[in-house]
Amino acid sequence: MSDPLLEIRDLKVSFRTDDGVVRAVDGVSATLNEGETLGIVGESGSGKSVTMMSVMRLIIDPNAQFEGQVLYKGTDLMTLPQDQIRSIRGAGISMIFQDPMTSLNPVYKVGWQIEEQIREHEKVSRQAARDRAIELLTAVGIPNAQERADAYPHQFSGGMRQRVMIAMAVSCNPDVLIADEPTTALDVTIQAQILNLIKKLKEDFGTAVVLITHDMGVVADMADRIAVMYAGRIIEQGTQRELFYDPQHPYTWGLLGSIARLDRPRPRRLAAIPGLPPSLLRLPAGCAFGERCGHRFDRCDERPVLLDRLGDGHLDACHLSAQQKHDVRDQTIHPELVEEKP
Amino acid sequence: MLTFIVRRTLWTVVVMFVITVLVFFIFFKTPGVDPARAIAGRSPTPQVLAEVRAQLGLNRPLWIQYGLMMKRIFITRNLVSYSDQGQLVVPEIFAAAPATLSLVFGAAVIWIVMAIVMGVAAARLRGKIYDPILMVLALIGISAPVFWLGQVINLITQGSLHNSVFSWVPPLGYTPFSTSPLQWFEGLIFPWITLSILYIGFYARVLRANLLEIQSEDYVRTARAKGLSEGRVLVRHTLRTSMITFVSLFGLDFGALVGGGAILTEVVFGIHGVGFLTYEALQNLDLPTIMAVVIYGAFFIVLANALVDIAYAWLDPRVRPT
Numbered sequence: 001m002s003d004p005l006l007e008i009r010d011l012k013v014s015f016r017t018d019d020g021v022v023r024a025v026d027g028v029s030a031t032l033n034e035g036e037t038l039g040i041v042g043e044s045g046s047g048k049s050v051t052m053m054s055v056m057r058l059i060i061d062p063n064a065q066f067e068g069q070v071l072y073k074g075t076d077l078m079t080l081p082q083d084q085i086r087s088i089r090g091a092g093i094s095m096i097f098q099d100p101m102t103s104l105n106p107v108y109k110v111g112w113q114i115e116e117q118i119r120e121h122e123k124v125s126r127q128a129a130r131d132r133a134i135e136l137l138t139a140v141g142i143p144n145a146q147e148r149a150d151a152y153p154h155q156f157s158g159g160m161r162q163r164v165m166i167a168m169a170v171s172c173n174p175d176v177l178i179a180d181e182p183t184t185a186l187d188v189t190i191q192a193q194i195l196n197l198i199k200k201l202k203e204d205f206g207t208a209v210v211l212i213t214h215d216m217g218v219v220a221d222m223a224d225r226i227a228v229m230y231a232g233r234i235i236e237q238g239t240q241r242e243l244f245y246d247p248q249h250p251y252t253w254g255l256l257g258s259i260a261r262l263d264r265p266r267p268r269r270l271a272a273i274p275g276l277p278p279s280l281l282r283l284p285a286g287c288a289f290g291e292r293c294g295h296r297f298d299r300c301d302e303r304p305v306l307l308d309r310l311g312d313g314h315l316d317a318c319h320l321s322a323q324q325k326h327d328v329r330d331q332t333i334h335p336e337l338v339e340e341k342p
Numbered sequence: 343m344l345t346f347i348v349r350r351t352l353w354t355v356v357v358m359f360v361i362t363v364l365v366f367f368i369f370f371k372t373p374g375v376d377p378a379r380a381i382a383g384r385s386p387t388p389q390v391l392a393e394v395r396a397q398l399g400l401n402r403p404l405w406i407q408y409g410l411m412m413k414r415i416f417i418t419r420n421l422v423s424y425s426d427q428g429q430l431v432v433p434e435i436f437a438a439a440p441a442t443l444s445l446v447f448g449a450a451v452i453w454i455v456m457a458i459v460m461g462v463a464a465a466r467l468r469g470k471i472y473d474p475i476l477m478v479l480a481l482i483g484i485s486a487p488v489f490w491l492g493q494v495i496n497l498i499t500q501g502s503l504h505n506s507v508f509s510w511v512p513p514l515g516y517t518p519f520s521t522s523p524l525q526w527f528e529g530l531i532f533p534w535i536t537l538s539i540l541y542i543g544f545y546a547r548v549l550r551a552n553l554l555e556i557q558s559e560d561y562v563r564t565a566r567a568k569g570l571s572e573g574r575v576l577v578r579h580t581l582r583t584s585m586i587t588f589v590s591l592f593g594l595d596f597g598a599l600v601g602g603g604a605i606l607t608e609v610v611f612g613i614h615g616v617g618f619l620t621y622e623a624l625q626n627l628d629l630p631t632i633m634a635v636v637i638y639g640a641f642f643i644v645l646a647n648a649l650v651d652i653a654y655a656w657l658d659p660r661v662r663p664t
Binding site: 102 | 469559560561563564565566567568569570571572574578579582583586657658659660
């Protein structure tokens, strides 16, 4: 197999604060191949956004410290000088953000904002850039693109703004599109449309996608491979099929268990993982999920490493043996089903 | 947009009307204030008082008095000063206006340029020692009173160093541009600096705070993610948006200064502008002049407000009427 398009090697990001050092990302490694969709799942504060923002070198906090490598087509982005990282941002790797309401500059016409990016990366005439912007707006499903290109962001709905963001992100045919919770701020009905749009663009342009989300439902539909993050680390990583049908880590079980399902008997209340994630200021020495895990045992005081424990490329960071996991998994994910059995 | 401008202008007229009414009442109908007594001189006889009243129309109904006063200010322009009977007030103000305009325009150029340079520098150098140094300098600028600063500058440029470094500085006063552009410039350079220092400090601090706030906006992150250069992100995205605050502040301050707010600078540097006129009128309790100056000042403030609103709509499409 050829080299991956994007490879994150042992990335560590920490922020110095008044209370101490916050380890937001603690040794994350991941790869993204051409045309692939990688889903990164985790709850708020698990480091998924910080990881991808670091890849783009978009964290400009002077208190942030970075370690590790991010290889994009073989070059390490972490050590690249500013002007070179700029030529990759928006052209090689582009990003769309969580809140489309605030991600576009309110004082410029949306068409202009797309043109600005095109003209930054390619030597084209203003007219050519404008034509392309209109073409892109049409492609992402903005009706009347010719006219709407001259409208301001506040004249668009949230979903339409996210479409504009997507049009902007793909305007220079990037190899990688990082979508940071692209649907979180949107209505459920719009969510599906935006996800379908990303999927379609991915097929049309062959763009690899990194989809950051806290919604297992979203990655189920979109991702080829999934990495689950918890407290700044990846705790399980595998293909979409492996993650959903053979999840290995109790945290993943918890996430799967908290999906409301229509094809199962209705539980008395929605399942939730008890407790809260640990403070990133004082991470426990052992398994970060230990305190919330129902299957904790002695070894969990020792930090589990992300390993290929099954020998099939499916990685997880849990000390339980494969057999133990198999035995307790179903009742952890669906306790209500187990209880109902006589 | 056009309807908005028209509507805004009409409002300006209404506001101006209300201001003239208020000013008229404050100056001429406040209990204890008797213009006739002020004009008639010391211990006048009742006959003289009555005569003066009749002459000024003070025995007529209120609204006619108001109308007469406004007629004298705006139409016939023959309102006379109390303290200097022959002096027509309105032409006097118009004669004083160029000095004030020269002073304020020049100072405004300096303060805009300097405030942007300092504000941007401080925001860019945040976390380094230069940022607090710049901000302390700005604070000193805000805190230094104009009358003190002006006097110190005068002491240096007109006194101790006048025979050496500052021999080119002309004596205090204002030389019209039409008389000698060079003297106009030389005479105004220190008044400009004195007047602008307060505003440089204030605007630099406001701009810095505003830039830092906008820097953490999502759309600035988007601009970076697009691959734009730091310079372009700053000018086109951060600075451009912060101009909304900057311009609205500027319009108000500028209007107030043109309307006579530069009084201290004018007095200290002997510039016979509108502020100086006010100063003299206040000393003599010259009601017609004070009133005319207040109305003149109010006019500029209201005008500046209207322009700010229009500029605001131009700068920020979100408030633009559709």
